[in-house]
Amino acid sequence: MPLYHNDDQAMLADTARGFMAEEGNITKQLRHWRDRNCKDGFGHGLWKQMAEMGFTGMLVGEDDGGLGMGHVEAGIVLEEIGRNLTPSPFLTSSVLAATALKHGSADVKGRYLPGLIAGDSVFAVAIDETAKHRPSRITTRAERSGNGFRLSGSKSFVVYGGSADMIVVAARTSGSDDDDDGITLFAVPKDASGMSHDAVRLVDSSMATHTKFDNVELDGDAVIGEVDGGREVLNAMLLAGRVGAAAEGVGVASGAMDMTVDYLKQRKQFGRLIGEFQALQHRASHLYSEVEIARAVTIKAQQLLDANDGAGSEKAELMVAVAKAKVGRTAGLAVREGVQMHGGIGMTDEYDIGLYMKRDRALQEFLGDANYHTNRVAELNGY
């Protein structure tokens, strides 16, 4: 398969780009909600519109009411989200949670997917337990209790956990903390008795929670997939979420780069446009090269994942790690160069370039930063 968008995908990209630039732009969304100190951190109106566009159910199969599209298509939407810094639960709800629910029973799908697709219910995911991403270690425990389970433990960096209706929780139902086996995924209503959410605003103005589970009673039908067999589902979620985060990162990097290159063509110092200075030209050209490569490896990873129906192959897993690592370093470079080349105004809140820097920082940490994934690449290569 060639590494560029086919006609349908190119059309989707046009639509998504126009829509996000018009409705999801920084003034209408990120600044609007941030300046009102919105505790949800995103606009429900836009989320409804995204549902009407069909975006929310892109990854859900047609039999289940979705569009049956793949990660290339979801990546197209995410790149535009990244470019516009649009706050929305697309990545958590429509990519991560949707991937988990696809592995659920017909009953689970029937219960949750229609609301997710319609944009009526928002899903968050609770995976991390410490400040750094480490999904190999799951200590939150779900003990058998009657026909169901009793959940205890705590999760961190639950993005949009405070405004979500449901939270997909990765918990341990058997074995010890670092075991591969013994993981089970649960769909937990946010307001379940025994749950507490400590909401925190993050550097990029997005909202996340530290969520505690204190003997939360769950029905047996809260289980997504197999009891003790959740690692496979969790891995599928992680692959989908990471390649999605990479696509969003490409958008952040492109947006920051475009804004910076434009600025080089407008700002005058010493009687010349600063874009005439070779010291800046070379840095801009280097950045361009890195962004192109980051985009290429992201499409490669998306295609590999789609070719295998999202189940992951060794090659797909490797390229997803490469993509997340490469995009992480590239987007970091893009926002740092962006702020530096904007000079003093790059430090002001009035200019958008700083918002790119903040968003990049949060996106870096989501599902493993560049260091985590670089280490993964070494491990997957056998060293």
Place this chain on the structure above:
Amino acid sequence: MADLETFRSETRAWLEANCPAEMREPVRDEDDAYWGGRRAKFKNDAQKAWFEACLAKGYTVPAWPQAYGGAGLNPAEAKVLREEMSRINARPPLSSFGIWMLGPALLHFGTEGQKQRFLNEIARGEIRWCQGYSEPGSGSDLVSLQTFGEDKGDSWVVNGQKIWTSYADHADWIFCLVRTDKADKYQGITFMLFDMASIGVSTKPILLISGNSPFCETFFDNVSVPKSYGDDCPAYVGQINRGWDVAKYLLGHEREMISGAGGGDRTAAIGAVMKRAAARTGDELDPVLRAELAMFDVDALAYTAMGEKFLDEIKVGKAHPAQPNMMKYVGTELNKRRHELMMAAGGSRSLEWDSEETGGGKPSRGWLRTKANSIEGGTSEVMLNVIAKRILDLPGA
């Protein structure tokens, strides 16, 4: 597609029958390849047999038309042949700047007479060509070149000096940029073809930091170059004074080649190989080196995807015309980094300059050789200038 599969199975069978085992070993260095030419000698029977089998089939230049010594393969068939050859690690039967550089220029700009003569000579490995571009005062600023051809009616008298002429001391003919109009910088250069045996041509190999001498200084002292070699066969490619067009076309070609677009092991991940190599000498990877190797592997694997995307986009005209400059820049910088890491991983063993165990200092000489990657064919800095100007459209670039 069925035809292509038939072609694949026929090709596989043909390679099986005709490619000797010795020709399925990697080429160790530039001396290990067969370059053809008047003074060429085969290193062994296997090299001769493989060359002759390919020659009879048109496989020294498989994608060139049959009339010019090729096999007339279409791009899909040529790709199948490349894949099948690489599957068994078959060496190229013939290496030459005629195939890589002059050939593409002649196919694009040449007259029928030039194609008939020169392309067939190249395909048969009869004439070994070298490239006369750079001059002592004209490196990155190539268009400032001074070697001058004085018009004498039916001929030019060429005087001047070239530098970095690859294997000029082994070459039979040269394709050479010569100034023929001093008043017009860009439209005053002619792309000439002439015999290195001409009176007044001399060469002097340059000893490099690698201890090897793949390049020469080439001197022209009143060299007489006829304007024509016969019917429809001028001694210049394209038009007189428009040689810069040909040179630019070829530089684009060269940048694609050097960039290693399309992969090859230059862009592959190396961490695992380094770990195994370390184990053989009783060493293990330092954790900081392991991290650097992993960062390199991320960049190399990502660049491989970029190469694939670049080739896919070129086929359908989606690639930006200046994209080869980006590929060249990143590819050569990566290759330098790769060799730095290989030296670091190899430790004191990699320092050995002529020991048998290192194949005559391959690690250290190879490491030094890569330093030229980001200089030859346009420096990294020039590549960045071109990206700034042609892709980012920055002012004054």
